Amino acid sequence: xxxxxxxxxxxxxYREALYRLKxxxxxxxxxxxxxxxxxxxxxxxxxxxxxxxxxxxKKGGYVIDELINKLDELLGKNQPQHIIVVGSxxxxxxxxxxxxxxxxxxxxxxAFDTDEAKTNRAAEIPILPLGELKEFAKQRHIKVGVxxxxxxxxxxxxxxxxxxxIKGVLNFAPIRLNCPEHFVLNNVNLGIELETxxxxxxxxxxxxHDEKSKS
Amino acid sequence: xxxxxxxxxxxxxYREALYRLKxxxxxxxxxxxxxxxxxxxxxxxxxxxxxxxxxxxKKGGYVIDELINKLDELLGKNQPQHIIVVGSxxxxxxxxxxxxxxxxxxxxxxAFDTDEAKTNRAAEIPILPLGELKEFAKQRHIKVGVxxxxxxxxxxxxxxxxxxxIKGVLNFAPIRLNCPEHFVLNNVNLGIELETxxxxxxxxxxxxHDEKSKS
DNA sequence: TGGGTAATGTGAAATGAGTAACAATAATAT
DNA sequence: ATATTATTGTTACTCATTTCACATTACCCA
Numbered sequence: 001x002x003x004x005x006x007x008x009x010x011x012x013x014y015r016e017a018l019y020r021l022k023x024x025x026x027x028x029x030x031x032x033x034x035x036x037x038x039x040x041x042x043x044x045x046x047x048x049x050x051x052x053x054x055x056x057x058k059k060g061g062y063v064i065d066e067l068i069n070k071l072d073e074l075l076g077k078n079q080p081q082h083i084i085v086v087g088s089x090x091x092x093x094x095x096x097x098x099x100x101x102x103x104x105x106x107x108x109x110x111a112f113d114t115d116e117a118k119t120n121r122a123a124e125i126p127i128l129p130l131g132e133l134k135e136f137a138k139q140r141h142i143k144v145g146v147x148x149x150x151x152x153x154x155x156x157x158x159x160x161x162x163x164x165x166i167k168g169v170l171n172f173a174p175i176r177l178n179c180p181e182h183f184v185l186n187n188v189n190l191g192i193e194l195e196t197x198x199x200x201x202x203x204x205x206x207x208x209h210d211e212k213s214k215s
Numbered sequence: 216x217x218x219x220x221x222x223x224x225x226x227x228x229y230r231e232a233l234y235r236l237k238x239x240x241x242x243x244x245x246x247x248x249x250x251x252x253x254x255x256x257x258x259x260x261x262x263x264x265x266x267x268x269x270x271x272x273k274k275g276g277y278v279i280d281e282l283i284n285k286l287d288e289l290l291g292k293n294q295p296q297h298i299i300v301v302g303s304x305x306x307x308x309x310x311x312x313x314x315x316x317x318x319x320x321x322x323x324x325x326a327f328d329t330d331e332a333k334t335n336r337a338a339e340i341p342i343l344p345l346g347e348l349k350e351f352a353k354q355r356h357i358k359v360g361v362x363x364x365x366x367x368x369x370x371x372x373x374x375x376x377x378x379x380x381i382k383g384v385l386n387f388a389p390i391r392l393n394c395p396e397h398f399v400l401n402n403v404n405l406g407i408e409l410e411t412x413x414x415x416x417x418x419x420x421x422x423x424h425d426e427k428s429k430s
Numbered sequence: 431t432g433g434g435t436a437a438t439g440t441g442a443a444a445t446g447a448g449t450a451a452c453a454a455t456a457a458t459a460t
Numbered sequence: 461a462t463a464t465t466a467t468t469g470t471t472a473c474t475c476a477t478t479t480c481a482c483a484t485t486a487c488c489c490a
Contacts, residue, residue, distance in 0.1 A: 004447080008414050012407045016389065030467070039391050042467095043449055050469055058455045059467045075410070076417040083409070090309030097305055100389055100406040106413065143416050146409070168416035170409050174231065174315055176254045184415040186408055191315040192227045193403055194298070194361070194385050195290070198321065199223050200399040201358050201383035202291040219476080245437070258479055265439055273485040274437040 005186075008075075010048055012104075013038040015071045019103075022064050030061040077105045082140060086157050087148035088113040088127050091172050091190075095146055096125050110136060114153070130160070137164035144168045151175040220401075223290075225263055227319075228253040230286045234318075237279050245276040296321045297355060301372050302363035303328040303342050306387050306405075310361055311340050325351060329368070345375070352379035359383045366390040 017037035021029055031049075032042040049056070054070050056062035072078055085092050088111045095101075096108050111127045113119070120127045128136065136142070145166045147154050154173035161169060168184030171177055174192070179185050232252035236244055246264075247257040264270070264277075269285050271277035287293055300307050303326050310316075311323050326342045328334070335342045343351065351357070360381045362369050369388035376384060383399030386392055389407070394400050 003415075003418065005411055005415075006447080008411050009404075009407050012410050012414075013404075032467095037391065041449065043451095044447095046467095046469065047448080056468060057457090058469085059457050059465080061467070075414055081413050083413070090305055090312055094305030094309050095405065095409075098405060101409070104406060104410055106406075106409060143420075144409075144413050167419060168412040170412050176232075176252060182419060184412055184419065186412045188403065188405070188408055189224075189228075190310065190313060190403070191319060191321075192224050192231075193401055194310075194316070194321060194359075195227050195319055196220055196223055197383040197385050197399055197401045198296050198298070198359050199227075199290055200220075203218065204382060204397060204399065205358075221477085247437095256479070258481095259477090261439065262478080271438060272487095273439085274435080274487055276437070 007048055007051070010038065010040065010044075011052065011071060011075060014045070014048070015068065015075065015077075015104075018064050018068050018071070022068065027064055028061045029064055029067070031056075034062075079105070081106045081144065082109045082142055083107070083144040083146065084109060084133070084137060084142050085111045085146040085148060086113075086130065086133065086161070087111075087146075087150075087172075088115075088118055089148060092146070092148035095148065109140065109142070112136075114149075130157075133160055134164040137161070137166055142166060144170075147171040147173055147177075149173060222263060222266070225253065225255065225259075226267065226286060226290060229260070229263070230283065230290065230292075230319075233279050233283050233286070237283065242279055243276045244279055244282070246271075249277075292320045294320070296359065297324045297357055298322070298359040298361065299324060299348070299352060299357050300326045300361040300363060301328075301345065301348065301376070302326075302361075302365075302387075303330075303333055304363060307361070307363035310363065324355065324357070327351075329364075345372075348375055349379040352376070352381055357381060359385075362386040362388055362392075364388060 014034055017034060018029065021033070021037070031045040034045045035042045049062075052074060054062070054067060083106060085095050085108055088096075092111055096111055101108065108125050111125055112130045112133050113127055114130045116129045118127050119129055137145070142164070143166060145161045145168075147157055147169055149157055151173040154171065154175055155177055158169060158171070158177050158179060162179065162183065169179075169186070171185060171187045172190065174189045177185060177187075229249055232249060233244065236248070236252070246260040249260045250257045267289060269277070269282060298321060300310050300323055303311075307326055311326055316323065323340050326340060327345045327348045328342055329345045331344050333342050334344055352360070357379070358381060360376045362372055362384055364372055366388040369386065369390055370392055373384060373386070373392050373394060377394065377398065384401070386400060386402045387405065389404045392400060392402075
């Protein structure tokens with residue numbers, strides 16, 4: 001079964017789009033509607049669905065409620081997921097307050113920070129000292145964490161998480177982290193994402209320039 | 216010339232890694248060192264370099280300073296880039312205060328927000344009312360912006376940016392945006408990034424379970 | 431000086447992802 | 461009842477990316 005990161009990301013996108021369509025009152029959907037909604041091709045949608053066993057009706061398209069149910073099951077949306085965030089800087093706070101997570105069954109249950117001055121056990125999402133991470137994660141059977149700390153601290157935090165039984169991490173520190181073979185590590189490097197935009201804008205600019213000087 | 220988003224992102228990663236190595240006192244580097252540093256293969260590194268005309272010395276590896284200079288030129292790091300951020304929520308603030316940008320020649324020169332209560336013209340990075348975006352961006356010849364607003368406002372902000380002459384956007388709103396053909400749009404969906412981690416952790420779990428029940 | 435070695439640089443092969451094409455089929459119209 | 465049409469599901473193809481393999485070359489040492 002094809003389960004590349006990209007195809008899973010597309011399934012999540014389909015799911016989001018389906019909820020929007022349902023909310024708008026639609027009952028059925030065709031492959032090209034979904035393609036439009038997420039910026040893919042109809043072929044791609046049908047292929048993804050084929051791979052994951054999501055079936056529709058010849059001529060009739062797909063029934064939105066059925067699709068949503070199947071996707072929820074496939075994507076493990078039926079039981080809520082509890083995660084923790086390490087680092088309560090801006091990125092950490094952004095994730096703690098991200099409204100989108102609730103909708104998808106993800107709940108940030110605590111944040112951790114080395115700076116004990118930031119400790120706040122009374123907050124809706126408590127901020128705890130980093131030293132308490134291991135015990136907390138073990139007790140609550142936390143399986144997923146977010147690393148939003150400076151790059152110099154990231155590897156150490158990751159190891160703490162691994163020893164606490166965490167199996168997957170979304171990492172925002174702009175550095176390559178070492179982890180065991182079957183650990184799930186997803187890196188997001190905001191700097192590089194932005195630099196990439198800058199690069200392509202400059203490239204476009206150069207190109208336009210060249211065109212002009214050619215004429 | 217191959218300039219997929221991925222290969223450009225790798226060039227940026229090489230560059231980051233090289234600065235780290237230089238800082239640590241290294242003068243030369245081999246393809247497998249760099250591969251380790253960014254999590255790729257040595258072949259990949261050499262292929263990328265080959266494509267972009269970065270050459271080393273048979274047996275002697277690559278001279279770090281030379282590589283950095285070439286990469287800086289290739290990636291347009293020689294002149295500073297001024298960008299703006301729209302939305303001064305947590306993600307917006309995270310980008311405004313992102314320490315990594317300065318190092319790579321990217322400067323956030325202003326932020327914009329619909330909520331005029333947040334206006335602060337005296338701050339190091341001023342926060343201005345959204346209505347001033349167009350004039351500001353035109354006057355300062357801003358070419359790149361970041362969208363860090365709720366999804367319902369994102370398309371409108373994008374159009375405002377386009378009309379102000381902005382050519383590329385890094386978008387954090389979890390929704391598909393429509394833009395002209397040659398516009399550079401890079402989407403980062405934090406929700407999906409996190410959900411993907413959760414999915415693969417669950418998949419791992421299921422797999423382990425299945426293995427056990429089989430024996 | 432010459433042989434051995436450790437690297438690069440690159441064409442070819444393998445893999446992977448996305449697209450296109452079309453046969454199968456269910457709904458609808460005549 | 462039959463033809464027509466719209467849409468799925470899947471196979472085959474194309475294109476892009478990654479890996480492999482090895483010829484090439486510079487350096488080192490005897």
